[in-house]
Amino acid sequence: MAALDSPAALLHATALMFVAYTGYGRIATLGEEVHEPARNIPRAIVTTLVLSMILYVSVAATAVAVVGAETFAASTHEVAAPLEVVARAFRHPEVAWLVALGAVTAMTGVLLNLLLGLSRVLLAMARRREMPAGLDHVSETTSSPTRAVWAVGGFVAGITLLGDLETTWSFSAFTVLVYYGLTNLAALRLPPDARRFPRWIAVTGLVSCFGLAFFVEWSVWLAGLGLLGLGFAIRAWMTRRPTSTG
Helix, strand or coil: CCCCCCHHHHHHHHHHHHHHHCHHHHHHHCHHHCCCHHHHHHHHHHHHHHHHHHHHHHHHHHHHHHHCHHHHHHHHHHCCCHHHHHHHCCCCCHHHHHHHHHHHHHHHHHHHHHHHHHHHHHHHHHHCCCCCHHHHCCCCCCCCCHHHHHHHHHHHHHHHCCCCHHHHHHHHHHHHHHHHHHHHHHHHCCCHHHCCCCHHHHHHHHHHHHHHHCCCCHHHHHHHHHHHHHHHHHHHHHHHHHHHHC
């Protein structure tokens, strides 16, 4: 592993931290269910990014002020919940319980976020016949893609069985960075009249995302590339099915 003060370690940490900011992307996947999406989605994304930045900077500043930068950095390698170390440094023991409750609540929100956003991505792919057609079903009662939600929930549950938080987080970082890299690539392919921002923003995002993706552990990005290859193979098979059976 790279030294804590090396450029590689900084880029590795940046890649891992990127996952913490990806919730805003779920807003865009809900465009079909949002009133006036062209106006409300950009506002919601900017608001989410600003509030997230304020929250993360505040938590980091508090942690460093309480236990010091070296102790906080060491705790991220020694324990699964470094903020618990910070919480136990306070005189009142109930602070640690409060932080633990907040962590559980936050992780529940992350799981709901994944179910909400990724199920809509799966729904869109099923409609394009890039995933099994049955996943494009939308419940008449709830107006929700229930089959896609169950499929994503099963996939997330399978990842948790790995039992390794660091590996799971690194794998999530790689896949999310590739996901957003492809998003920037798609933005570059938009016609000029459909763009909201200059091309250089998408180019910067494309290079940054794909570059950071390979600063996670080599075993993780190799596995990620293998999974991407499998995904492309499944997509090619699914898109050829209508013509081959027609």
